[in-house]
Amino acid sequence: MDDCATPWIRGTQAFVIGNALITDSGGSSSTVTACAMLLDAPVIPLLPRPLAAPPQNFSPPTFYIADAGVKGAGMFAARDIPAGGLILVDRPIAVVPSDVDAPWKREAFDALLPRISQISRDALLALANCKPLSECPVVEGIALTNAVQIDLPVPLLAALQEYGGVFPNVSRANHRFSISPISLARAAINPDFCSCGLNASVKWDLKSFSVSMYALRPIRAGDEIVQQYVDVLSPRAERRAHLARYDFECMCKHCDLPDEDAVTRSDAARAELRNWRHLQPRFLPWSTDMCRADDAIIVSNLRALALIEQEGLYGLQVPFMEEIALSYAVLGDESRFREWAQQVVDLCAGQDPERSARFAGWIADPQSYKQWGWRAKQRLLLDKQKDLVDVDISIPW
Numbered sequence: 041m042d043d044c045a046t047p048w049i050r051g052t053q054a055f056v057i058g059n060a061l062i063t064d065s066g067g068s069s070s071t072v073t074a075c076a077m078l079l080d081a082p083v084i085p086l087l088p089r090p091l092a093a094p095p096q097n098f099s100p101p102t103f104y105i106a107d108a109g110v111k112g113a114g115m116f117a118a119r120d121i122p123a124g125g126l127i128l129v130d131r132p133i134a135v136v137p138s139d140v141d142a143p144w145k146r147e148a149f150d151a152l153l154p155r156i157s158q159i160s161r162d163a164l165l166a167l168a169n170c171k172p173l174s175e176c177p178v179v180e181g182i183a184l185t186n187a188v189q190i191d192l193p194v195p196l197l198a199a200l201q202e203y204g205g206v207f208p209n210v211s212r213a214n215h216r217f218s219i220s221p222i223s224l225a226r227a228a229i230n231p232d233f234c235s236c237g238l239n240a241s242v243k244w245d246l247k248s249f250s251v252s253m254y255a256l257r258p259i260r261a262g263d264e265i266v267q268q269y270v271d272v273l274s275p276r277a278e279r280r281a282h283l284a285r286y287d288f289e290c291m292c293k294h295c296d297l298p299d300e301d302a303v304t305r306s307d308a309a310r311a312e313l314r315n316w317r318h319l320q321p322r323f324l325p326w327s328t329d330m331c332r333a334d335d336a337i338i339v340s341n342l343r344a345l346a347l348i349e350q351e352g353l354y355g356l357q358v359p360f361m362e363e364i365a366l367s368y369a370v371l372g373d374e375s376r377f378r379e380w381a382q383q384v385v386d387l388c389a390g391q392d393p394e395r396s397a398r399f400a401g402w403i404a405d406p407q408s409y410k411q412w413g414w415r416a417k418q419r420l421l422l423d424k425q426k427d428l429v430d431v432d433i434s435i436p437w
C-alpha cells in the first residue's frame with residue numbers, strides 16, 4: 041500500500057489515502073491500481089501483503105446484472121445454485137470509513153477517484169447513487185448507497201473504526217426479490233419465495249481482500265439474488281428507518297404487514313431469535329447432564345428453525361441445525377444425526393468449508409464424534425441402577 045502524504049485528522053485519527061495492491065489490466069503505474077482506500081493510518085502496516093489469491097469465479101458466471109424494475113439494476117442467477125453454493129467473488133474498488141462525520145469527508149472521498157485505474161473508476165461511477173448531487177458529492181453518494189461492511193485489522197490502542205467496501209458486482213445485489221411477472225407467478229405457488237428473507241449472504245476475507253457471496257437456500261435460474269441491508273433481527277420500524285437511508289421502503293411480506301398484530305408477532309419472533317442464547321437451554325451443559333430432558337435442545341432448536349422459516353431468515357439456520365445434529369449424536373440416533381448433519385454439510389460447503397468437512401467426517405464415522413451416544417449409555421446405566429434399587433427395596437427386612 042502506498043500512502044498519501046497529507047492526512048485528514050479527526051480527534052486522534054489521521055486518515056490517509058492509499059491503494060490496495062490489487063492490479064487490474066487498466067493499472068498503468070504502480071500507484072494507480074484497482075482499489076483506493078481511505079484509512080486510519082495505523083491500519084496500513086497491518087494489512088496483509090502480499091494478498092492471497094481469492095477463490096476463482098465460475099466461468100461462465102453464475103450471475104448476471106439486469107434491470108430489476110423500480111430497484112434499478114439487480115443481480116440474477118444465471119443457473120440453478122444449490123444452498124451453500126458460491127455465487128461470486130469480488131474485490132473492492134474503494135474502501136471508506138463508515139460514519140465519519142468530518143468537514144473534510146467530501147474532499148477525502150472525492151480524492152479517491154484519481155487514485156484508481158480507469159476500469160475501476162468506470163465501475164465505481166456506474167454504480168447506483170441514491171443521494172441527489174445537491175445533498176452530497178458523487179463518490180460519497182455512491183459509497184453511502186453501495187458500501188458493504190468489511191473488517192480491517194484493529195490497531196492496538198487506536199480508535200475503533202468500521203469500514204465499508206464498494207464492490208463492482210456484490211454492490212449490485214438489491215434488498216428484495218424482483219417484482220417481475222415470473223416472480224409473482226412463483227409467489228402465487230409459494231408465498232415464501234416473495235419474502236425479503238434473504239437468499240444470499242457475503243463473507244469478507246481479509247487475507248485475499250475479497251468478499252465471497254453464497255446462496256443461503258436453493259436459487260433458481262432467473263431468480264433475483266438479494267442480500268441483507270439491515271439487521272434482520274431488529275424490529276420492523278428500525279429496519280424501515282434504516283432502509284430510508286437508501287431511499288426506499290421495503291414492501292416485502294415481512295415489512296408490508298396487514299395490521300399491528302402482525303407487526304407485534306413478527307417483531308416478537310425476531311426479538312426471541314436475537315435473545316435466543318440467553319433464554320434457551322444450552323447444548324454443552326445438556327450434553328453432560330442427565331437431569332435435563334433428552335429432547336430439550338432439539339425442541340428448543342426446532343422452535344428457532346420454525347421462527348426462522350416464519351420470518352424468512354434463512355441465513356441464521358446453521359447453528360441451530362448444528363445443535364440438532366449434535367444432540368442426535370449425543371443421543372446415539374444415527375439416522376437422524378446423518379439427516380441433520382448433511383444439511384450442515386451442504387449449507388456450509390462454500391461459506392465455512394472447515395465446519396462442513398468436520399460434519400462430513402462425523403457422517404462417515406459417527407462414532408468418531410467424541411460424545412457419540414453418551415446419553416444413551418448413561419440412560420442404560422441409570423436404568424440398571426434403578427433395577428438394582430428396585431430389587432433392594434423388594435427384600436423384606
Ligand SMILES: C[S@@+](CC[C@H](N)C(=O)[O-])C[C@H]1O[C@@H](n2cnc3c(N)ncnc32)[C@H](O)[C@@H]1O
Pocket residue numbers: 110111112113114167168169170185186211212213214215216286287288289290291
Ligand atoms: C446497493 S444498491 C443495489 C443495486 C442498485 N439497484 C443498482 O442499480 O445498482 C442499493 C440501491 O438499490 C435500490 N434498492 C435496493 N433494494 C431495493 C428495494 N427492495 N426496493 C427499492 N429499491 C431498492 C435503492 O435505490 C438502493 O439505494
